[in-house]
Amino acid sequence: MVETEKRISTAQLFTVIFILGMGLKILMLPVLMLKVVGRDSVLGLAGMGVLELLCLGAMLAAVMLSPEKSFFDMTVELVGKAAAKIIFAFLSAFFFFKLLLLVGEVRVFFSENLLQNFSSTVYSLPLCGLCVVMGMGTLRAIGRTSQFLFPFIAVAMLCLFVFIGMGVDYSEIFPLGDYGFKSTFTNSFKHSMWFGDYSSLVAVIGSVRRTKHTATAGVIAGIIASLTVIFYMLGLTASFSNVCYLLRFGQNVTGMSHYALGDVMQGRLDVMLFCMWIVSVLVEAGFYSFTTVSCLEKVIPVKKELLSLSAGVLLFAVLLLWQSTSDLQAFAINYFSVPAAVFQIAVPVFAIIVTAVARRREKKKRGKTCGEYRTLQTETANTQCDVKSEGAECEAE
């Protein structure tokens, strides 16, 4: 059983879901999709967003159903220890790959926007350090971090909203449906790796202090995150849909807002805002790192610190070997889209099954205990009655 003090609150879950929902998607996905499906990327994104919200609903249902046990314990009860370990090994591998993609994109994003003369090794090292530190931490610390940073992220996003909203001609997103719906969704499906972020919520199952608003708050966070992503997609489409070839990495947010601001005399305010916003992506990277290490901890029972450090070293090594993020993205699109999609759907479904079964078992157990208790109580009551009646009889005599 997870201790009450170590659980995260509903408000913290809200911020975590919001950050998970938009971090990785705003970073690169709009650029990648715009290049492939042009203006129709908005439709593709909306479709995939609906699917993802369904997954979020399933994960939240699992969170609400879970009988205050860790997901691993429930999985062990259902499929046995060996099978549970295999499942968790797969989960950790999947989340590690998502972390790899995220860190790779953050690296590129920074190199495009801030430090163009730095080598990728220099970028990777502190990012891996951050992942190691957050991987070692607790869910509660991550929850608190996201909760503390949420207002800053929200303010930065609102400012960017205003800048982009004022400076972009939204009529440019039309005409829609040029590529055909089938082609749009097929191409969007290839970007499955950028979706399914909510499957990482397996790490919070059994660790949330639930209230009657938990599920609603989670869904609202997911919807806001999806709408935010769609808004940026709209902004990017309106700005660059006619000149897709101009798009480079990292231009989705800063490029748009800078273009919208268009005043060099005031300095690059947008860079400062995006620096505030990018913290959400770093928190997401930390959450992935934490989830990877948490899953790995169940498979390899060694100290969390050691696992986190090993995962960080491995991450750095892979990033060194795989220096081109474009190759990494191409790999994710060409070879990992189907497994990612399967994972995206399978994890929430599996989570629901596991928690539902665990809940039923818990209920049965409790019912049994209650039954025993009631029987015992009745027996005691009967005995007491007998004793009383006997006593009364005695007294009458």
Place this chain on the structure above:
Amino acid sequence: MSVFERKREYCECFDTFAKLANTLRRSTLNCKVFIAGHSERLKKLLCDSCVFGIFLRLFRTLKLMDRVKAITESFELPSTLVAREFGVGKKKAAMLFHPDMTDELILRSVLRACVAANKCSGYEELLREILAVSEAEISDDSKAAQKILSGDAVIFLDGASGCIVVNAKKWDKRAVMEPPTETVVRGPREGFVEDFKTNVTLIEKRLRTRKLAVEKLNIGREGNTAVAVLYVGGIAKKELVKDVISKIKALDIDAISDSHYLVPCLEGRPNSIFPQVGTAEKPDVVASKLLEGRVAVIVDGSPIALTVPFLLIENFHSGEDYYERASFATFLRVLRIIAISLAIFLPGLYVADLTYHYEVVPLKLLITVLNALKGIPLPPMWEILFILLLFEIIREASIRMPKSLGTAMSIVGALVLGDTAVKAGIISSPGVMIIALSSIALYTAPALVGTSSLLRVLFTLIGGLGGLYGLILGVTVLIFYLSSLNSMGAPCLAPFAPLIKNDLKDGIVRRQLLSLGTRPEALGSPNKRRLRW
């Protein structure tokens, strides 16, 4: 049995008795019990009332002298203590004290009162006589040496176990005055002093409630320093009090010279650069913290009280906030937060912008700064680090050097050194301005000066090496670290993370006092309501 044989037996018995008394250093009764249980021969002899009377008299005389001698000899230099023998009625008594730590006038009046007593059957009677002239209490023999070292005088009565401890402490102490680190324009000006009793009294004066508990402990093998743990029963969480006391008791140390010696015991992460224990020099501040459900620790010889749990936001609070209008207090708190943020991040941001991100700086400002930087041999990071080093040296020197030299040194440091360095083209004027602003801003939260100074250097290095990218990563790690930090079970980032709506009333914003109806939830006080209006 011949008279000679009996005498010989008496002598043997007496020797045994004396040896036992010397070894055990216990009361007559205890010795009797011990002997009765161990020596059949002595038992037989003690049955003879005549012999018993002789023995008892002999033993008592010996016991009194022996007790005094035992205590005196337990000191490395026995001449440190002074022993005075005197008669109380028909009984003999001895007073033992440390001449440098006791008040001669009190001792004289106590002696006079004792000698004037016509009859004395035991300590209770003697105590009645002494209480007329001084504060006194009956205590165990075992505590005698410790009491003497605390400045008390100890009176032993012949033939009775235990002793009387007379409060005759006399040492110089500072008058209660306004503390230099917590000066206020409005509000009480009383501050703690080095005297333990005065400090406890200052709090007791403010909290005249039977619920105020002052648990006294003695810490330190050699120092035996008095430590008081204060809390208000029913308001402070029981587990918290228990935890604080057990952590202090667990400290096995020679002596504690100041309350700060206890800080690492009370902190969950003593190696952290962030304080997890609050300090206060004013009794009104400590009293109000006790009423919030916190526990305070006062150490003899220290004018600084410790309070736990300590939240990060408390660094931005001042005692005066509660004596000002709510709106102005809020403004001051916001100002302090901005100031500390500037103090920590401004040098790093300046270095990052000038090294990597010129485009972030507005054009006109950039032109001005670049003109000022013309001809400066050092890159921005090294320049800022150099100015920081200069500032830290001047600060450290001005604190340590005699006051008469302080003003002169400030002029030399700030004007001559700074101005000359700028004119010589070693450092730039924007650099000096940035550090000056950062350094002034540092002192808006005095408790965080050390932490902020370290963070400032760290973020300057990060900004110089990694630009904004490094700064963002650094801030994220810092927030994550703070999120995982607790102070005696209370989250350091409360009431923001975790978000506690009720506590936000006295977070950055300070609502008017009448709306602060509940105690901070982060502290987990069992008694939540503190005000009804």
